[in-house]
Amino acid sequence: MKKIDCLRGCAFSAIKVHSPIAIIGGGTAGLNVAAQLIADGHAIPQQIRIFEPSKIHAYQPGWTMIGGGLCDVKQTLKPMDQVFPKNISVSDSAVTKIIPQENQIETLDGGIYTYDQLVIATGISTDFDSIKGARKYLEDSNAPVASIYNYKYAEKMNRLVQEFEGGNIVYTEPPLPIKCAGAPQKIIYLSHDRLNKRGIKTHHHFYKTAGVIFGVPKYAEILTEFCKTKQINCHFKQKLVEVQDHVAIFENQDTKELKSVSFDLLHLVPPQTPGQFIAKSGLGDQAGFTQVNPNTLQHVTYKNIWSLGDCSSLPTSKTAAAVMAQTPVLVKNLIRSWKLKQDPLPGYLGYTSCPIFTSQSKLLLAEFKYNSELDETFPIFQSNESRLMFHLKKDFFPFAYWQIMVRGWWGGRDGLRFFKGA
Ligand SMILES: Cc1cc2nc3c(=O)[nH]c(=O)nc-3n(C[C@H](O)[C@H](O)[C@H](O)COP(=O)(O)OP(=O)(O)OC[C@H]3O[C@@H](n4cnc5c(N)ncnc54)[C@H](O)[C@@H]3O)c2cc1C
Structure with a gap:
């Protein structure tokens, strides 16, 4: 001293x-x-x-x-x-x-x-409390609301997907920047694959605050096509502002109008601040x-x-x-x-890189640098989903x-x- x-x-x-x-x-x-x-x-x-x-x-x-059922919290x-x-x-x-x-x-x-x-x-810290009602439903083990941005709520997501019997799943993404901007959609593809394998009839809806699916054009193109094929409905410029019983309320980022969307499972991502x-x-x-x-x-x-x-x-x-x-x-x-x-x-x-799980056995490795310029290590494996990258x-x-x-x-x-x- x-x-x-x-x-x-x-x-x-x-x-x-x-x-x-x-x-x-x-x-x-x-x-x-x-x-x-x-x-x-x-x-x-x-x-x-x-x-x-x-x-x-x-x-x-x-x-x-x-959240995607691929590993245990202890790991x-x-x-x-x-x-x-x-x-x-x-x-x-x-x-x-x-x-x-x-x-x-x-x-x-x-x-x-x-x-x-x-x-x-x-x-950066996750701010679950800035979404009205979010914490209450995340903490309630019977409520179908979860988030991979916290390890306990990620375990809950895994259980909710395992137990899901069909209906609407709503996934959200808050304003950027957030930790790993690809993670809000990785959980969609993982859940989609699991439910598909079990033959569960599900409507997947992705509500993003931003106006594009991904910031790098090459990967945005691949992911847009991917969502089309998998019938994942993307809704842009929609910010989650409140969670109620089986209802998510979004604010349109252009008009500021509020819209209620009912869900059977909600995966939410909290805003994040330094x-x-x-x-x-x-x-x-x-x-x-x-x-x-x-x-x-x-x-x-x-x-x-x-x-x-x-x-x-x-x-x-x-x-x-x-x-x-x-x-x-x-x-x-x-x-x-x-x-x-x-x-x-x-x-x-x-x-930076963003390994995007596209299913429970494949992954699209996005790698880029400043100004969203590509900076790929294994270009031949990076235009498609790959088992090796997974x-x-x-x-x-x-x-x-x-x-x-x-x-x-x-x-x-x-x-x-x-x-x-x-
Ligand atoms: C769900 C999820 C998925 C992700 N997926 C990927 C991925 O696939 N690939 C990838 O590369 N990255 C991924 N990330 C992002 C990655 O985890 C972060 O970018 C990385 O952890 C950042 O490291 P950091 O040290 O800046 O912050 P953290 O690892 O968050 O560490 C910050 C530390 O600072 C401490 N701290 C905070 N405030 C104070 C204070 N006032 N005084 C002292 N200490 C303080 C905290 O306790 C914490 O330990 C993911 C993140 C999440 C949440």
């Missing part, structure tokens, strides 16, 4: 804990940054402090698979202390404020910390995301602040795959700037996450970093 005089005119000196590198958020991005800093020999664990109030680390891409969760690098310092209280001019962090329990370099990786402390600390863009350079990941004003993942302003789809591509760029630039006193290099071009996503990616990423050895689509001597 380092004792520093209180800089804000208080009568007593305050105890502040100093860490060379502070990382706020121990989710996919925060954990990956810490693991790579250590694996690459840039820092010893004792130099890094992670701020993380959650006791559970979640592999959130697995939640679609829970998507691990105790936080089992995934963090050994001997790292952890503060288990949420960060409430950063004072960037003083390199200072404040936490909910009144703690005050200082840093040399700061990484903000707090993700932590308020980012804007409160003067570090956010207009929407409250940490405002960083899109290619270097350095904060636009404070040169010792970095951000990646869902809470960053990076204008790409918010996925774990994007985090895997962002992490090595952030780590290299942080070290260049901190230890070598050199300017960061523009290394990130917006790569197994990559269902079996290999979770293994890579829990066994390779946590050690700082996973380079995403670049493969194993360990053997590259990164």
